[in-house]
Amino acid sequence: MPKETVEQYIGNVTDTVSSFWHGLSITLSYLLRRPITTQYPDRTELPVRDTLPPRYRGFLEVDASICTGCQACERACPIGCIQINLEKDAANPKLRVVTQFDIDEAKCMFCGLCVEPCPTGAIQHTREFEASQRSVRNLTFRWADPENPFPVYKVVKGAEYFPRAPLGSILRARLEAKRWDAPGPEFLPPDPNAAAPKKAGPGAKAAAAKPAPAKVAEAKPAEAVQAAAQTAAPAEATAAPVAPAAPAAAQPDGGAAAAPTPPNPGDGQPA
Amino acid sequence: MPVNYPPAPKHTPRWMIAVTLAAMVGIPALILGAVLVATPLLQPGVLDAALGFGPETSPWTRDLVYVAAVLGLGFLMVNFGAIFSGAISWYERRVAGRIQSRIGPNRAGFLGFFVWIADAVKMILKEDLVPAEADALLFRAAPYFVLVGFACTFVVLPFGHSLAVTDLDVGIFYVTSVTALTVVGILISGWSSNSKWALFGGMRSAAQVISYEIPAGLAIFVPVAMAGTLSMQGLIRAQGGFPWEWFAFRNPAALVALFILFTSQLAEANRTPFDLPEAESELVAGYLSEYSGFRFAIFFLCEWGNIWVLSAIAVTLFLGGWQIPGVTAEQIDAVRGAATVPALAWWGWNALSLVVFTAKTLVLCNVVVWLRWTLPRIRVDQMMGLCWKYLVPIAFGCLVFTLFWQVGVGARPQLEAITGGVLFAGAVVLALLFGRRVRLNIQAVQGDKFDLSNW
Numbered sequence: 001m002p003k004e005t006v007e008q009y010i011g012n013v014t015d016t017v018s019s020f021w022h023g024l025s026i027t028l029s030y031l032l033r034r035p036i037t038t039q040y041p042d043r044t045e046l047p048v049r050d051t052l053p054p055r056y057r058g059f060l061e062v063d064a065s066i067c068t069g070c071q072a073c074e075r076a077c078p079i080g081c082i083q084i085n086l087e088k089d090a091a092n093p094k095l096r097v098v099t100q101f102d103i104d105e106a107k108c109m110f111c112g113l114c115v116e117p118c119p120t121g122a123i124q125h126t127r128e129f130e131a132s133q134r135s136v137r138n139l140t141f142r143w144a145d146p147e148n149p150f151p152v153y154k155v156v157k158g159a160e161y162f163p164r165a166p167l168g169s170i171l172r173a174r175l176e177a178k179r180w181d182a183p184g185p186e187f188l189p190p191d192p193n194a195a196a197p198k199k200a201g202p203g204a205k206a207a208a209a210k211p212a213p214a215k216v217a218e219a220k221p222a223e224a225v226q227a228a229a230q231t232a233a234p235a236e237a238t239a240a241p242v243a244p245a246a247p248a249a250a251q252p253d254g255g256a257a258a259a260p261t262p263p264n265p266g267d268g269q270p271a
Numbered sequence: 272m273p274v275n276y277p278p279a280p281k282h283t284p285r286w287m288i289a290v291t292l293a294a295m296v297g298i299p300a301l302i303l304g305a306v307l308v309a310t311p312l313l314q315p316g317v318l319d320a321a322l323g324f325g326p327e328t329s330p331w332t333r334d335l336v337y338v339a340a341v342l343g344l345g346f347l348m349v350n351f352g353a354i355f356s357g358a359i360s361w362y363e364r365r366v367a368g369r370i371q372s373r374i375g376p377n378r379a380g381f382l383g384f385f386v387w388i389a390d391a392v393k394m395i396l397k398e399d400l401v402p403a404e405a406d407a408l409l410f411r412a413a414p415y416f417v418l419v420g421f422a423c424t425f426v427v428l429p430f431g432h433s434l435a436v437t438d439l440d441v442g443i444f445y446v447t448s449v450t451a452l453t454v455v456g457i458l459i460s461g462w463s464s465n466s467k468w469a470l471f472g473g474m475r476s477a478a479q480v481i482s483y484e485i486p487a488g489l490a491i492f493v494p495v496a497m498a499g500t501l502s503m504q505g506l507i508r509a510q511g512g513f514p515w516e517w518f519a520f521r522n523p524a525a526l527v528a529l530f531i532l533f534t535s536q537l538a539e540a541n542r543t544p545f546d547l548p549e550a551e552s553e554l555v556a557g558y559l560s561e562y563s564g565f566r567f568a569i570f571f572l573c574e575w576g577n578i579w580v581l582s583a584i585a586v587t588l589f590l591g592g593w594q595i596p597g598v599t600a601e602q603i604d605a606v607r608g609a610a611t612v613p614a615l616a617w618w619g620w621n622a623l624s625l626v627v628f629t630a631k632t633l634v635l636c637n638v639v640v641w642l643r644w645t646l647p648r649i650r651v652d653q654m655m656g657l658c659w660k661y662l663v664p665i666a667f668g669c670l671v672f673t674l675f676w677q678v679g680v681g682a683r684p685q686l687e688a689i690t691g692g693v694l695f696a697g698a699v700v701l702a703l704l705f706g707r708r709v710r711l712n713i714q715a716v717q718g719d720k721f722d723l724s725n726w
Contacts, residue, residue: 013661020645025705027370027645029712037373 049127049168057110057125060103061171062143066162067122069098069152073114081107082114087149097149105131106139120153126168131175135184141174283381291381299358302351303430307625309347310434311613313340320611344436348425356575357387363575363640370644394568402465402561409463410561414569416456421573423449424580427503431593431625432603435504442503443491446584447484450539453573454480457541457548457558460570464561472557475651476548480539482658487535489666493528493673494518494588507592508600514698515691519589522676522687524669526694529589531666533635536581538654541574542639544646547654582635583628590631593624 038044044051049058074082085100114123133139144150153162311317315337318324324333361376361384368375376383401407427442429435439445454477461473495501497518498509510517518525538545549557559570586592594600598620608614649657680686 009660021705021708023645024641025708025712027641029709030372031366031369031641032709032713033369033372033716035369035372035374039374039377 049129052127054127056127057112058127058129059105059125059131059171060108060114060141061124061126061128061168062101062103062141063122063124063164063170064098064101064143064150066120066153066164067098067101067143067150068119068155069096070119072117072119073123076113076117078111078113079107079109081105084144086152089149089151095151097151098144099146099149100142101144102140102142104140106136119155120162121164122153122162124164124167126171128168128171128175132180133178134181137184138178138182140185141171288381291384294380295358295384298354302347302354303625303629305347306351306430306434307618307622309344310430310436311621313344315340317611341436345422345425348428348436349422352422352425352576352579353572355579356572357391359578359636359640360390360571360575361387363643366637366640367644370641391568395565397564399564399566400561404465405561406463406465409459411566413456413460413463414562414566416459417453417573418456418569420450420452420454420456421576421580423452424584428580428583429503429507429587429593429628431628432600432621434593434621434625438502438504441501443495443506443584443588444501446503446580447488447491450580451480451484453539453577460562461548461558464558466561468555468560469558472548472550472554472560475554476541476558478651479541479545479547479654482655483535483538483545483662486531486658486662486666487539489663489670490528490532490535491588492670493522493525496670496673496677497522497525503587503592507587507594510591510594512591512594512596512598514591515688515695516594517589517591517691520691520694520698522673522690523694524672524676525589527665528669528673529585531662531669532588533581533585535658535662536584537639537642538658540577540581542578543643544649545654546648547651550648578636578639579632582632582639585635586628586631590635592631593628595620595623595627 040048052058069084069086071084071086074080074084081104083100083102084098086096087099089095089097110125112125115121115125118124131139155162315333318336318340319333322336324336364386365375365382376386379385379389401410424446426436427439427445429438457476457480458473461469461471461476464470494506498506500506500509514520519529520526541548547557548554549559554560559567562570603617603620603624606614606616606620608617676686
């Protein structure tokens with residue numbers, strides 16, 4: 001270690017004193033100034049969503065009244081957080097209705113790729129972002145009611161304007177109607193043979209994974225991934241012949257179901 | 272349909288402001304009032320008269336009553352320490368917020384004052400976890416060592432003219448001894464956690480506290496040499512009410528010793544810039560890493576409570592303690608009267624001395640908080656270098672200088688008065704210069720004026 005001279009020693013002491021002098025005066029001056037921080041959300045002058053830029057990509061909103069049911073958004077979604085199911089209307093076989101239009105906002109990465117292919121502008125990003133939920137399942141927004149499906153929108157040839165509801169108004173009504181601590185929906189149907197509710201958990205999960213390959217035959221590839229991942233209640237209803245049988249088949253080997261991996265629904269899809 | 276949240280109010284409701292201000296003023300006033308009333312009344316002499324004890328009373332009965340009285344007083348003092356540490360944890364966060372241009376806690380009550388109560392409730396409700404491979408007995412015991420080291424100082428810490436649990440002859444020596452228990456607790460907690468981070472923290476703390484005991488002890492010798500006593504009350508009575516009668520200004524070496532003592536006590540209390548034992552960025556939380564729930568709360572209670580202890584010791588030794596300007600301690604003694612219960616005037620002077628002492632201590636507490644948000648944490652080698660290369664030699668120099676100074680004062684008593692006046696005037700000039708500098712700092716930012724709003 002180099003030898004310290006007396007000048008250095010005294011210099012260190014004076015440096016310490018002067019840096020205390022400067023440092024304490026600076027922090028005291030900040031103590032007496034107004035904080036820059038604005039308190040969110042109570043003291044903001046406007047609601048924050050109204051101060052955001054117009055092209056902000058917040059939660060997705062679907063205006064069902066101008067949705068053509070083309071599923072372009074579903075195909076465009078790189079992570080598959082949109083799921084759409086179409087059926088023929090029972091009363092009018094020529095009319096197709098949307099029985100399911102689910103967007104999982106918890107998965108959505110807000111890339112905006114679904115908005116671009118939409119022919120009518122039914123799906124749009126809003127400026128809403130304050131929608132935290134206790135149950136993550138409540139972040140799946142269902143834009144179609146399976147009980148009361150909406151008919152697809154027929155585009156008038158050469159139309160340049162589509163009667164869309166004001167952007168954000170539908171979503172805002174939804175968010176305000178939903179409590180933040182509402183219980184999440186039961187995605188998996190209760191197992192009829194379940195004796196012990198504890199065992200039903202893994203068994204039902206395996207059952208949810210198993211019917212997926214069966215559905216690949218009739219469903220589109222992207223849908224199959226969705227069905228396997230989510231297995232939402234309406235999806236089960238559409239796949240009526242498969243769904244009720246599968247849990248019963250999976251139940252006897254409830255514990256062992258996890259060990260032999262069910263065939264990955266992604267495999268063999270190109271065929 | 273239920274709405275997610277009610278619209279947040281733009282202003283705190285009036286009743287909330289009233290409740291918070293009442294708690295802010297009421298809780299300290301209540302506990303300090305209890306100290307003011309209980310401390311003189313629970314002394315042996317008063318108890319003897321009140322309970323009719325005479326020479327014929329069994330010593331067992333008397334001892335039992337005395338011990339019960341002292342335990343009651345101790346309970347009161349520890350409660351004061353606990354409430355103070357809670358309140359200053361809120362205050363420190365508010366100050367930190369403003370120094371960093373933000374707001375700080377503001378949700379629980381007006382100005383977020385009740386955040387310390389919320390913290391305590393949260394800590395008590397949490398699981399008291401003991402790591403699987405830890406030495407469970409020592410791990411559980413460690414917080415109590417720290418708590419005892421903190422609480423025992425209140426035995427001699429004065430609050431006012433007659434407001435101390437007891438006035439030991441070896442008061443300041445006793446304080447330095449019992450605060451050493453804290454480092455035992457920290458070392459035990461670091462060792463028994465069976466974690467590398469905790470062990471590092473514990474060892475650093477041991478190295479730090481034991482090193483800084485030496486300059487702290489040497490600096491304490493300076494007022495002791497000036498007063499000729501180790502008793503806390505005796506040290507205060509040797510000073511006067513006016514600033515130029517304080518030890519800090521009566522002797523140039525004592526002023527240096529004040530800074531040395533203050534620095535060393537910051538290090539002993541593990542306060543920034545000496546918070547190496549729990550350096551968050553290096554050691555997770557140091558010796559606290561494995562603690563949770565109530566035990567963690569005890570550690571932090573002691574850490575914040577120590578701010579009061581270290582400020583009160585510095586005030587006692589160097590800054591005149593509870594001495595009221597213009598009134599000597601003997602004058603207060605004289606108005607007590609011969610009755611068992613002292614006269615009303617005596618209570619009034621005692622209350623005033625309590626206010627003086629509390630005000631001085633709170634000013635020093637502010638400095639402690641202010642320093643924490645000014646200085647960065649120093650390195651271990653810097654910490655050791657500061658102690659052994661600077662503080663210890665300078666403290667020795669101060670002590671030797673003081674011994675010669677006392678000889679000089681014995682020959683020419685007016686020496687102390689002249690030095691007191693000169694040094695105090697110098698301190699006032701420095702304070703004015705500092706204030707000017709702060710104003711210039713504020714003006715340096717265009718359009719950013721002195722503003723205490725936006726709480």
